[in-house]
Amino acid sequence: xxxxxxxxxxxxxxxxxxxxxxxxxxxxxxxxxxxxxxxxxxxxxxxxxxxxxxxxxxxxxxxxxxxxxxxxxxxxxxxxxxxxxxxxxxxxxxxxxxxxxxxxxxxxxxxxxxxxxxxxxxxxxxxxxxxxxxxxxxxxxxxxxxxxxxxxxxxxxxxxxxxxxxxxxxxxxxxxxxxxxxxxxxxxxxxxxxxxxxxxxxxxxxxxxxxxxxxxxxxxxxxxxxxxxxxxxxxxxxxxxxxxxxxxxxxxxxxxxxxxxxxxxxxxxxxxxxx
Amino acid sequence: xxxxxxxxxxxxxxxxxxxxxxxxxxxxxxxxxxxxxxxxxxxxxxxxxxxxxxxxxxxxxxxxxxxxxxxxxxxxxxxxxxxxxxxxxxxxxxxxxxxxxxxxxxxxxxxxxxxxxxxxxxxxxxxxxxxxxxxxxxxxxxxxxxxxxxxxxxxxxxxxxxxxxxxxxxxxxxxxxxxxxxxxxxxxxxxxxxxxxxxxxxxxxxxxxxxxxxxxxxxxxxxxxxxxxxxxxxxxxxxxxxxxxxxxxxxxxxxxxxxxxxxxxxxxxxxxxxxxxxxxxxxxxxxxxxxxxxxxxxxxxxxxxxxxxxxxxxxxxxxxxxxxxxxxxxxxxxxxxxxxxxxxxxxxxxxxxxxxxxxxxxxxxxxxxxxxxxxxxxxxxxxxxxxxxxxxxxxxxxxxxxxxxxxxxxxxxxxxxxxxxxxxxxxxxxxxxxxxxxxxxxxxxxxxxxxxxxxxxxxxxxxxxxxxxxxxxxxxxxxxxxxxxxxxxxxxxxxxxxxxxxxxxxxxxxxxxxxxxxxxxxxxxxxxxxxxxxxxxxxxxxxxxxxxxxxxxxxxxxxxxxxxxxxxxxxxxxxxxxxxxxxxxxxxxxxxxxxxxxxxxxxxxxxxxxxxxxxxxxxxxxxx
Ligand SMILES: [Cu+2]
Numbered sequence: 078x079x080x081x082x083x084x085x086x087x088x089x090x091x092x093x094x095x096x097x098x099x100x101x102x103x104x105x106x107x108x109x110x111x112x113x114x115x116x117x118x119x120x121x122x123x124x125x126x127x128x129x130x131x132x133x134x135x136x137x138x139x140x141x142x143x144x145x146x147x148x149x150x151x152x153x154x155x156x157x158x159x160x161x162x163x164x165x166x167x168x169x170x171x172x173x174x175x176x177x178x179x180x181x182x183x184x185x186x187x188x189x190x191x192x193x194x195x196x197x198x199x200x201x202x203x204x205x206x207x208x209x210x211x212x213x214x215x216x217x218x219x220x221x222x223x224x225x226x227x228x229x230x231x232x233x234x235x236x237x238x239x240x241x242x243x244x245x246x247x248x249x250x251x252x253x254x255x256x257x258x259x260x261x262x263x264x265x266x267x268x269x270x271x272x273x274x275x276x277x278x279x280x281x282x283x284x285x286x287x288x289x290x291x292x293x294x295x296x297x298x299x300x301x302x303x304x305x306x307x308x309x310x311x312x313x314x315x316x317x318x319x320x321x322x323x324x325x326x327x328x329x330x331x332x333x334x335x336x337x338x339x340x341x342x343x344x345x346x347x348x349x350x351x352x
Numbered sequence: 353x354x355x356x357x358x359x360x361x362x363x364x365x366x367x368x369x370x371x372x373x374x375x376x377x378x379x380x381x382x383x384x385x386x387x388x389x390x391x392x393x394x395x396x397x398x399x400x401x402x403x404x405x406x407x408x409x410x411x412x413x414x415x416x417x418x419x420x421x422x423x424x425x426x427x428x429x430x431x432x433x434x435x436x437x438x439x440x441x442x443x444x445x446x447x448x449x450x451x452x453x454x455x456x457x458x459x460x461x462x463x464x465x466x467x468x469x470x471x472x473x474x475x476x477x478x479x480x481x482x483x484x485x486x487x488x489x490x491x492x493x494x495x496x497x498x499x500x501x502x503x504x505x506x507x508x509x510x511x512x513x514x515x516x517x518x519x520x521x522x523x524x525x526x527x528x529x530x531x532x533x534x535x536x537x538x539x540x541x542x543x544x545x546x547x548x549x550x551x552x553x554x555x556x557x558x559x560x561x562x563x564x565x566x567x568x569x570x571x572x573x574x575x576x577x578x579x580x581x582x583x584x585x586x587x588x589x590x591x592x593x594x595x596x597x598x599x600x601x602x603x604x605x606x607x608x609x610x611x612x613x614x615x616x617x618x619x620x621x622x623x624x625x626x627x628x629x630x631x632x633x634x635x636x637x638x639x640x641x642x643x644x645x646x647x648x649x650x651x652x653x654x655x656x657x658x659x660x661x662x663x664x665x666x667x668x669x670x671x672x673x674x675x676x677x678x679x680x681x682x683x684x685x686x687x688x689x690x691x692x693x694x695x696x697x698x699x700x701x702x703x704x705x706x707x708x709x710x711x712x713x714x715x716x717x718x719x720x721x722x723x724x725x726x727x728x729x730x731x732x733x734x735x736x737x738x739x740x741x742x743x744x745x746x747x748x749x750x751x752x753x754x755x756x757x758x759x760x761x762x763x764x765x766x767x768x769x770x771x772x773x774x775x776x777x778x779x780x781x782x783x784x785x786x787x788x789x790x791x792x793x794x795x796x797x798x799x800x801x802x803x804x805x806x807x808x809x810x811x812x813x814x815x816x817x818x819x820x821x822x823x824x825x826x827x828x829x830x831x832x833x834x835x836x837x838x839x840x841x842x843x844x845x846x847x848x849x850x851x852x853x854x855x856x857x858x859x860x861x862x863x864x865x866x867x868x869x870x871x872x873x874x875x876x877x878x879x880x881x882x883x884x885x886x887x888x889x890x891x892x893x894x895x896x897x898x899x900x901x902x903x904x905x906x907x908x909x910x911x912x913x914x915x916x917x918x919x920x921x922x923x924x925x926x927x928x929x930x931x932x933x934x935x936x937x938x939x940x941x942x943x944x945x946x947x948x949x950x951x952x953x954x955x956x957x958x959x960x961x962x963x964x965x966x967x968x969x970x971x972x973x974x975x976x
Binding site for chain 2: 222
C-alpha cells in the first residue's frame, strides 16, 4: 500500500520562505553584533586618544589629583554593572511571556542608567570646579570626550529601554491600532473624564486614575510555544514568529546595553584605575 | 502569476506612500535595484563635477608659470577633486553595483533591511550636496583630501570650508557604515539554498570584505573628525602643537581609516573583473578559492599597513621597517589575484566586447599601479618619491586605471541587466580606446615629472624644472580622457531609447542574475533557485558540463505563490533630511534659529515613525 503524502501547504511554505535566513539567526541580531564590532573601533580610537594625551595636564589638575577619590565612580560602575543583571532578568521575563515583569525590569535598568548619567553629570560639574575642563588640558579634553561619548551611549540606551518597555507588547491585543494612536485618545478621554467603557464592564470598577494606567497593565498570558510543532498551521507559525520578534526587541536593546556596560569596565580600568 | 504583495499600497499612522510610479515612487522606494540605479546616476553626476575640477587643474598645469587659476582656487580644486572622486564617485558607484547585482547574485529578493538601504542612499546624496553647498556658502575646503592637521585648525583655516568638509564626511560615513552593515547581514543571511560561502560569486565576496572594512575603518576617521570639530568649534587643541596637541595623531587616525579605504575602492572592481574575465573567456575563474582568500587577506592586512603613508613623518626605524614589510606582504595576495586572472584567460575562447576590454585594461593598468606602489613601500625610496607627481601617477593608475576601468567594465557588463537594453558596441569601443589612450598619456608621464622633482599640490612650477613638456602631454591625455566620457554619456542616453534588446542573458553569463528577465522583476525571483556550484546559471544551461553534479531544473513558478515585499516609506528620506539639517545647525550654531534642535527633532520623530510602521504595510499583504 502506498501512503498518500499530505498535500503541501503552499501558503505556509511561502511564509516560511519569507522568514527564512541562511544562518537561522534573525537579521536584526546579526546586524546588532556587526554594529557592536564597529563600535569597538569607535571606542578603541577614543581610548587610544586618551592614552596618548593622559599625561598632558598643562595647567589643569593631573590624574592623581583629579581621581583622588574613586568612591563615586565605583558606585557608578557598580550600578551600571547591576543594570546588566536587571537587563538579563527583563529578557528572561520576556522569554516566559511575563509582560509586567519585563516592563518592570526594563524600567529599573533604565533607572540605573539614569543614576549613572546623573552621577556623571555631577562628576563633570565637580571636575569643572577643580579646573579639569576640556580647555585646561588635553588630559581633560580627551577624558571628557571619552566619558562623554560613553555617556551619550548610555543616554541613547535609556531612551531605547524606555521605548521598548512602553512599546513592546508580548501578547497580541484585540486592538491593532499602533500604540501612539491608541494611547492618545485614551489619555484625552481620561483628562475629559469620559468613561472608558460601557457601564457594567468589570474594568470600570477601578478608580479613574488607574484606568489610564491600564495600557501598562496587561494580563500575563501563557507564553507562546517555544518550539514550533512540525505540523503548525499558518496562524501558529505567524504567532510564533511574532512572539520571537517581540522577545528579540528586548534582546537587542540588551545586547547594546551589555556592550555599553563592558565599555565602561574598560574605561573604568584604563582611565581611573591605571596610574 | 504569483501575487506580489507590498510595494503597492498601505496605510500606517500617516498614510503610507502608495505606488511605485513617478518621482514619489523613487523618493519612497526601498527596492535595492532602484536604489542601485539612484546611486549610479548620482555618482556619475558627481563624476562630471570631479572630472571638470581635474581638467581645470590640468589646464593650469599644462605649461609652466601659468596663472589661469589662483593658488587658492587650485587648493580648493584638488581638495574637492580628491574628496569627490573617493567619497562621491568610486564608493557610491561600488554601492550601485552592490545594490543592484549582489542580491540577485545570491538569490535574494532584496537586501536584509530595505528601508535602511534607502536611508543610506539619501544620507549619501545629502552628504554630497552638503559638501557642494560650500561653493556658495563659504568657499570650498582647501586642505587636501586627507586634510592634514594642523593646517585644518581654526587659526590656519578660519573659513567654514573645512567645517563643511568635516560634517559632510560625517554624514557620508554614517551612510556607508549603515549600507555596509546591511550588505553584511544580507550576505550572511539571505543566500539561496545551497549557496555556501565558497560558492558565492567573487563579486559578492569582495562586497562582503569591503563592507567589513568600512564598518571597522569608518569609526576611526569619525573620531578624528570629532576631535577636529572640537578643536575648531570649542577651542580644544587636539592637533595644535602650541596647545600640546600632536598633528601626527590626525595622520594616524586618518590613515588607519585611509588605507583600508583604498581597498574599499579597489576590491569591488577586482570582484567585477573576476566576474567579467571568466564569462568572456568561456572558462571558470582560475583558482576561485585563491582569489577569494587573497581578497580576504588583502582586507585583513589593510589594517596593518597604514603608516606607509607616513614614512616622511620619521616614526623611527622599527616602525618604518614593520610597516614596509607589512606593505610588501600585501603585494603577495595582489600578485596571486593578477596571476589568477591571467591564468583564467589562458587557453580561453576570448571575445573582446567592451566589458572585456575594460577588464583587460584593468589588469594591465592596475599592475602598473601596483608595481609603483611596491616601490614606495620601501621607506628610502618613498622619501624620494613622497609628495611628488610619482605618487599621483601611482594612485591614479590604481584608482583610475584600476577602479574606474573596472567599474566601466561592470557598467557595460550589467547595463543590459539593469535596463533591458545593450549599450552600443561601437560607441563603447570608442569610449574605451579614448579613455585608455587618454589615461596613459595623462598618468604615465607623471612618473617622470615626479622623479624629476615636481611636487604635488602646487598650482604652478618653474620652467627651469624641465617638466613642461611632460605636463603638456598629461594635459592632452586628460582632455582625451574627458572627451571619452562624452561617448559614454551619449551611449547611455542613446541606448536607453534605441539600444538593442538585451534578453535575459546577453553574455552567456555564469551567475544567477542572468537567469531572470532584464530588467529583473521587482521581486527578483519567482522561485528562489537552489545552488550546486560556483556557476549556478551556467550549470543550468550546460548540465552535461556541470562540475558538481547536474543541478535540478529551476522549479516552475507556482500560480498561487505569495511573495511579500517591503512597502515604500517616507521615513528614510525624512530621517536623512533631519540629520543633514542638524549638520547645518552644528555648522551655524551661533545663529538665533535653533537649526540643530530642529534637525535632531525631525530625526527623532522619523526614527520613531519608522520603528512604528511595519516593514510590510498591513493592507498591502491583504490580496492573496
Ligand atoms: Cu596605503
